[in-house]
Amino acid sequence: MVDAKTRKQLFDTPETHFLNCSKGFKSWAFTLDHKRIGIMYLIGVTIALFLAGIFALVLRTHLWTFDGATGMSDDMYNQMFTLHGAVMVFSFIIPSIPAALGNIALPMMLGAKDVAFPRMNLASFYLWIIGTGLLLTAILTGYGLDTGWTFYTPYSIETQTGVIFATFGAFVLGFSSIFTGLNFLVTVNTMRAKGQGWFKLPLFIWSLYATAIIQVLATPVLGITLLMLIAEKTMHIGIFDPRYGGDPVLFQHFFWFYSHPAVYIMILPAMGVISELISVYSQKRIFGYSFIAFSSVAIALLGFLVWGHHMFTSGQSQVVTLIFSAITFTVAIPSAVKVFNWLATLYKGSILLNTPMCYALSFIFLFGIGGLTGLFLGALSTDIHLHDTYFVVAHFHFVMVGGTLTALLGGVFHWWPKIWGRMYNDMLGRAGCFLVFSGFNLTFFPQFVMGSRGMPRRYASYDPEFVAFHQLSTVGAFILGLGILLSFLVLVYAAFRGPRCGSNPFKAASLEWQSSSPPDFHNFVHKPVFNDPYDFDSQVYDEELDTYISREFADPATVPPRKEPVHH
């Protein structure tokens, strides 16, 4: 057992920690510390989010009236939605949870000092900067980009906007993503804490692992696709370009072989975050651990078999269309498995409705709608009607914003006290969550209706019949923006001015909470004890430190008896 002094040394807010152990620009720019890299990533993706978010608000403002309220030209509109989509997808949402939150949490959850390849981790971040820079050069050079985030041929070969810059940017961002994925796979395989078997890993790790599998297997295909597109554009090699005997639909195969799995790169980590939040804030062992764990891997693998559902109306052959449609339905199964397990976890849990939990609950609701509408789109007959309408736009925003962004915010609120050692204002946090949730629904729910009535996507002007829906949507978008801004301010204020909090304010049991807040440069001052991540009874309150600590460190005199026998 440990004495009070050691306890203090281990868990009390330390004087030197990873945030202040070295100072100056270089100590951040050249750091190999996964936590610092994670924070830099978090700042980076936040900037991308705000930038692309502003583009979105401009788009929504333009759609206030049916003939375009901003006076922006149609060309400009095309460029605006392309940049919105491309930056959101490649620079924000793909790296958001894995590279920012995952980077901070993953090694600590394994009780490791760092990821397996710290230099590669830093390189990944610099590639992110370069890639995002290249994407944005398309605007800065004045060429713009008007192909949509999908770069479909033959238009992308013909347009004179900055396709080469942008695709090269996406290419570089792809490598950034591969580096993160590869690093995580190796870290989880070789650097788990002693006694931490595969089925004792927190589910966030499982989901990051599944994500990493996709990153490693699918992203290289994006790389070669974009290189071939660049070759086609510069040299006309005649593989995609119909003017030279090429096959433009082939490009879509190439693109979606990556990009459908990539939507799971976006959602899987979010699901992992939700598994943690639901369990911690219900203070209940996660229901159906192995189902959730395996469903992540199942999603990752099945995700490779359905890419053709984006091509139902592209001239894809009927046989293949049928196959892809059928498999698309099976992907929904593992997603549903997760949702049911979360609900079962909530059942009879002691639920704490704080900010992260509010986000987690809104995730379940929004992702549910997003996933179910995916099934409408996967069904052949309905997709013919709904393809390229606002219904699709609403579908993917429900999963990407309602799902991933919501989970990102929830996760950030959950780990924020760990990162900074300071607590946020929960009331304002929840207010932000409420704005995000209601603004989101107001923005995107009308789009389902519009879409099913035939409002096509990517149009700068529209039939007056849809004005009311578009205006609702625009109002919603501003509320959503306000909600994100409020959450951002709450977080920033907390990071610098929030009240100090102990090492484990939420009584969570996974390993990262066994370090002080903020953690030491080496994550743990001691070699951490392996802990069942879902055994919340293993944590007991320590009055002196005003936080929860592991039973084994606690003063034996004050430790209450276990409620349930240790679970193996």
Place this chain on the structure above:
Amino acid sequence: MSDHDNLPSFCHPAAPKLLFGVFFALIFLTIFTVVTSASGKWLGIPPAFTFPIAMMIATLKGFLVCAFFMHMWWDKGFNIMAFLSSILFAALFISMTLMDTGHYQDAIESYDVKQMPKVAEQLADEA
């Protein structure tokens, strides 16, 4: 060999004999494949077989390189599985696209180039 006794458990030097053996096998297969393709008719191999034979030889060579030069024979199962899975996924990619493009080739063949919509460059030229 005595100098192998105190090597750490993860260090397995391959015997030079084995490496050379593999190398000569590879050279033999290379020459063999060139010969069968150059004078297949002459050797009495039906033309339809020369390509499958060439690919089979390539795969055999690939096996030798992987197993011995890349030490896969002694490697961890997980690493082998990881590598082989890449081939599986590449095969998936190839087979599905092949199947689909096979079905719509006629449409491409009959596509009339001159009916292509004007491209941006042309439009710009005209303007």
Place this chain on the structure above:
Amino acid sequence: MAVADTHSLNDHHDDHGEFIAHHFDSPEQQFDSGKLGIWLFLVTEVLFFSGLFVAYTLYRNHHPEIFEQAHVFLNKYLGGLNTIVLLFSSLTMALGVRAAQLGKNKNCAIYILITMVCATMFLGVKAVEYSHKWDMGILVRSAFELTYVHPEPTLGIAKALHISDYLVWISLIPALLFGGFLLASGIAKLTDKSLCAKFMLGMAVTISGYFLGVVVGLVFMAAVEGNGDEDHASLRNANQPIALLAMTQETQTEAESATHNEADEGDHADDHSHQHEQVFDKHHPDPETLSRDVGTFFSIYYCMTGLHAIHIIAGIGFLAWLYWRSLAGHWRSDYFGPVDYVGLYWHLVDLIWIYLFPLLYLID
């Protein structure tokens, strides 16, 4: 449940070896991590190339005739030669790994040097092949413009050596590098940096492999051309306009009957309105089919071999790093990871070539 190990409080300076990174517990953990990492990297490489294999498979399946027409422009003996060069480099690489595992740094350096020489030799042969094709106007699909006569060299050196202008231009870079490395080696020697001097000399030797490759490639081509065997006869025939004409007309009529059934004459003339293709009209009646199809083959050929060559060049970079570290004597039987990892990469590059060779050169 395990008990907290509080004895090691703040004790981060475990007795780590020189090259064991701080976040690993043991050399074994570090090695296993690196090994899994490199295997996963190879996975990404395979999938990266897979896109080109898809393009290859599709076009070969849907247009087998163009592959048959096109392959006569590739010299299978040069390709075979290059295969053997790469296989040999794989052998020396494997021997280099063995040497590193046994801590024999000097042997390791020698093996790696040989590997690098083979790599540049491969590039030399490739340069001969590429320049020969460029001379004949065999380029990617849109620029494909077959001229049956080699253009006269214009550069002095090219004239003197009877080689292509393009070859001279490509060789300029290795020539400069060669001089640069020699110079650097000399300077290092004078300033008493013996490790650096050795390294630079080794790099100069490496680059000289390129010139060896060029010479061997040229001699090989001349020899193959001389002994007029069956295969070469077809190649030479292929260079005759008549043969090409016959070939294209054949496919053209095929294509026409298949697809342009209803197309009338007037329609047909319009088909060739693209400017770059009009150049062809001087040579023969309807170059459209040939240019379209054979050009696509060469697009794929250049993409595949070009990407492969880029990997070889990158590999030389990694090998040079190993060469330096071998000279510095870094390898021990518990620390040889980098050699092993680069070795795996090198073998993969070889492996890809093993497939490219029959796919591109041995089509019959």
